[in-house]
Amino acid sequence: MTLPTKARAVIIGGGVSGCSMAYHLTELGWDEVILLERRQLTCGTTWHAAGLIGQLRASLNLTRLAKYSADLYQRLEAETGVATGMRQNGSLSVSLTEERAEEFRRQASLARVFGVAVEEIGPAEAKALYPHLETKGVVNAVHLPGDGQADPANIALALAKGARMRGAQIVEGVKVTAVGHDRGRVTGVSWEGLDGASGHIAADVVINCAGMWARELAAQSGVALPLHACEHFYIVSEAIEGLGRLPVLRVPDECAYYKEDAGKLMLGAFEPRGKPWGMDGIAETFCFDQLPEDIDHFAPILEMGCERVPLLAETGIHTFFNGPESFTPDDRYYLGPAPELEGYWVAAGYNSIGIVSSGGAGYALSRWIDKGHPPFDLWDVDIRRAQSFQTNRRYLRERVPESLGLLYADHFPYRQPETARGVRRTPLHEHLKARGAVFGETAGWERANWFAAEGQERAYRYSWGRQNWWANAEAEHRAVREAAALFDLSSFGKIRVEGRDAEEVLQRICGADMRVAPGRIVYTQFLNDRAGIEADVTVTRLSERVFLVITPAATLRRDLAWIRRHTPEEAHCVATDITAGEAVMAIMGPKARDVLAEVIPQSLANEDFPFGTMQEVEIGHGRGRAHRVSYVGELGWELYLSSDQAAQAFEAIAEAGRPHGLALAGMHVLDSCRIEKAFRHWGHDITDEDHVLEAGLGFAVKTEAEPSRFGEKIGRGAVLAKRQEGLSRRMLQFRLNEPEPLLYHNEPILRDGEIVGHLTSGNYGHHLGAAIGLGYVPCAAGEKGAEMLASAYEIEVAGVRVSAEASLKPFYDPSSARMRA
Known part of the structure; x- marks a missing residue:
């Protein structure tokens, strides 16, 4: 076997994701694109996927990608001559509870925003669309006529043929044994063929589309890619005379979906707790393989299915299928550049929606690679949200079965994962727990979301209405507005940027003017070339050569990677994650000054400690820093202490605050207070595709500031252009x-x-x-x-x-x- 020694891009993995990447890169005119598949195209997960094409996703841009996939699969056959089996026979989802009916109504509203045709209907209308449906217990249903189904393997083969037609080289029977890198940048791949041949391909771009094998492959290069396989079950009936074409039917309250295919009926399951698979690794020989049957595991779904679609009970089972699919800790796939290694890209972890996602994912990621930025906001699936610890196998073994079950669980607001909890705890965790904290999880951190009263159940009771913690949050909110409250913000990301050129580096990266005196706090954004908002942060100048960037916990890895990527090689500047080293307590409210005066001897008066400044202070029996800022719109300070001193400071503040009505408050109230003040939340209100001026944050951008010696501020030109055009x-x-x-x-x-x-x-x-x-x-x-x-x-x-x-x-x-x- 002879392969080229150089390529512009190497794609690893020949499932639908890898084939989509090859198709879309060549569509952009890329030559020297090579896809390497260890065995045969589609042999991992793609070949046995159900092929459901549901266009409505959880956000605008993910819906945009799903709609793109549906459109692409419609036209691929004419372009390549390979039938994709794509047909828009619609989908029907039925609810069996009032809570699920409320979720459907909200989804229908969302669909109208996104331009997806949708109709809420009653049981009788659902029966008319799906005559075999037993409507007992059905509350309502939603019909999406533009949804459909397709042949997964043929979609991949059509994409592969389209890529070949434009010059891509797609090679089966070749395993990538290593991704080479030098000084933090990809240099190519080493490969080994089934025939014993081997070699190296030099390339600046490597794309990991290895599916179930993606985590282990990434780990070889020091890239964190947390995913793991679970078993996925479905049955296919014997042929049913006169079945006719039916819409895809979903009954999430019974964990089931139904698909008509070639006169047979498929029943698939997303049971409440899945079965993890391949914990000791996946065999190299795995190719179009099935997993052992587990009738007992599937039996509850089948029993409900025979009652919901009685036709199943009258029909024999032709196939009982069990095959592996990869799932992620948060049920969202991974797309984008790995923060650990420049030139290493990822498209993997599709959580059983790989067919509907891969067309759009290939479109988006190819343009991201080509242009250096995504075509629109993709934070929902950005690989940079992943945490390194999440690659732990025990963690994944416990979490991914829950991820599978959550696909069809009620998608209640504020829902928290239940498994693999407690990995990251702040220094105040036990103090808060003893005082009634009910914790949620963000980026693996346990964070107090609300505080239960004495004797109250310390757990969520989810609904679409006022949940069981409503009164608690109302009281916490009132304390913030009328007295004072203490928030544990230790999980917020802390990036120490230091060195002789730290000011020059940040002057280019930040929209605000960073040439400020030590002790000043600057609210600013990291802008891209289009003046989209890559990060929303505060930057405190600790000394002439040291700055501290504070960012949300979920975006720490993304923001750290952005700083490092935009630090010139010749700059004397280093950025370090110091999040775990410091605890942070925010004391907020009109009585915050009175509370802190009991534990901080320095003057906190306005003239001595103005808003937007930082001072080193004594706190209790220790020392730390007080930053006068606020994310809730009240008088307050954030107190930064080394983690070993946090407990004593908390105890001192709690005691001092008692006569002033100091309360403990959680993250739910932090959010309710910030939205009253119209403070933006990165990832929701502001993203990398939202122009800083349209977001109402022009006051934080200083285009007239003296430029950095490394160049003018990133995004400055786009800000000036928008001011001109309106x-x-x-x-x-x-x-x-x-x-x-x-x-x-x-x-x-x-x-x-x-x-x-x-x-x-x-x-x-x-x-x-x-x-x-x-x-x-x-x-x-x-x-x-x-x-x-x-x-x-x-x-x-x-x-x-x-x-x-x-x-x-x-x-x-x-x-x-x-x-x-």
């Missing part, structure tokens, strides 16, 4: 005019009766007495803010339109006088 949309804050409905995010925004957008985030404003949301609204050229606000606005909540007040300024304390008091 805005095409603006971020507005909304307050519902009725106190009962709840907002979460993605609810449609209607302006004068027409859908114009969707809420990027939502929560309940306990002080304002109604649900609050943020979202972008398009505006005409030259349209003034007052003209936009003169329109009538509504928010659609589960199919019901609710009138809302809109504002360009925060509803709560628009002048920010309380923070500066």
Whole structure:
């Protein structure tokens, strides 16, 4: 076997994901693209996938990718001559509980925002669409006529043929044994053929599409790629005379989906707890293999299936199938550049939606590689959200079976994972636990989300309405607004940027002017070349050569990679993650100064300690730093201490705060307070495709600042251009005019009766007495803010339109006088 010694891109893995990457890179005109498959195309997971094409996903851009896949599979046959089996026979999802019916109504609202055809229907109409359905217990259903099904293996083969037609080389029977790298950058791959041949291909771009093998392959290069295989079960009936074409049927309350195929009926399961597989590694010889049957495991699904579709009980089983599919800890796949190694890209971990996802994923990732940035915000699936510890096999063995089950579980707001918990704990964890904390998980960190009262159950009772912690959060919120509250923010990411050129590096990366005196805190964004927001951070200058970047826990790896990527090789500057080394307590509220005066001897008066500054202070019996900032819109300080001193400081503050009404508050209230103040949340309200000016954050961008010696500020040109051409949309804050409905995010925004957008985030404003949301609204050229606000606005909540007040300024304390008091 002879392979080229050089390529522009090497794709590892010949499933539908890898074939899509080859197709889309060559579509962009890339030559010297080679795909290496260890055995045969589609032999891992693709060949046995169900091939369901459901267009509606959890966010706008993931829906955009799924819709792209559906369109692509429709036209591939004409282009390549390979039939994809794609047909838009629609889908029907039925609910068996009121909570699921509410979820469906919210999904239907979301579909209308995204331009996906959808109809909410009753049991009788569902029966008309699916005559074999037993409607007993059915509350409602949603019909998406544009959904469908396809032949997974043929889709991959069609993509592969399309790639070959444009010059890609696709080689089977070749295993990649190593990805070479030098000084943090990919240099190519070493390979070995089934015939014993071997060699090396030099390349600057390597794309890991290795499916179930992707984690182990990535680990060889020091790349964290947390995924693991689970067993996935389905049965196929004997042929059923006169079955006819039916829509795909989903009954998530019974963990089941049904697909008609060639006159037979398939019943598949996403049971509440899956079965992990391949814990000791996956054999090299695995190729079109099936796993052993487990009738007992599948029996409860089959029993419910025979009652829901009685035709199944009258028909023999032709095939009982069990095959492996890879799942991730959070049920979202991985796409993008590995933060550990430049030139190493990932497209893997599809959580049983690989067919509907891979077409769009190949489109998006190929353009990301080609242009150096994604075509739109892809944070939902960005590989940089993954945590290194999540590659632990015991962790994955416990978590991925839950991930499988959550695919069809109720998608309640605030739902927390139950398995593999407690991996990362702050220094205050046990103190908070002893005082009633109910924890959630973010980036593996256990964070106090709310505090239970004495004798109250310390657990979530989920619903779409007011959950069991509602009154607790209301009391915590009131403490923040009327007295003082303590938040444990130790999980927030902390990046120490230091060196002789630290100021010059940050002056280019940050939109704000970083040439400030030591002790100053700067609120700023990292902008890309399009003035999209890559990060939303505060940067504190600790000394002439040292800065501290504070970022959300979930984005730490992404932001650290951004800093390192944009630090020139010749710069004397290093960025280090020091998150675990320091604990952070935020004391917020109008009485925060009174509380802290008991434990900090330095003056906290406005004239001595103004807003936006930092000082080193004594705290209790120790020392630390006090940063005067606020994410809740109140007077307050964040206290930074080495982790070993956190407990004593907490005890001192808790004692000092008792006479002042100091309460403990959780992350749910941090969010409800910030949304009252219209503070943006990165990943929801602001992303890398949202222009900083349209997000209403132009005040934080200093285009006139002295440039860095490494070049002008990233995104400066795009900011100046937008100021010249004007805005095409603006971020507005909304307050519902009725106190009962709840907002979460993605609810449609209607302006004068027409859908114009969707809420990027939502929560309940306990002080304002109604649900609050943020979202972008398009505006005409030259349209003034007052003209936009003169329109009538509504928010659609589960199919019901609710009138809302809109504002360009925060509803709560628009002048920010309380923070500066």
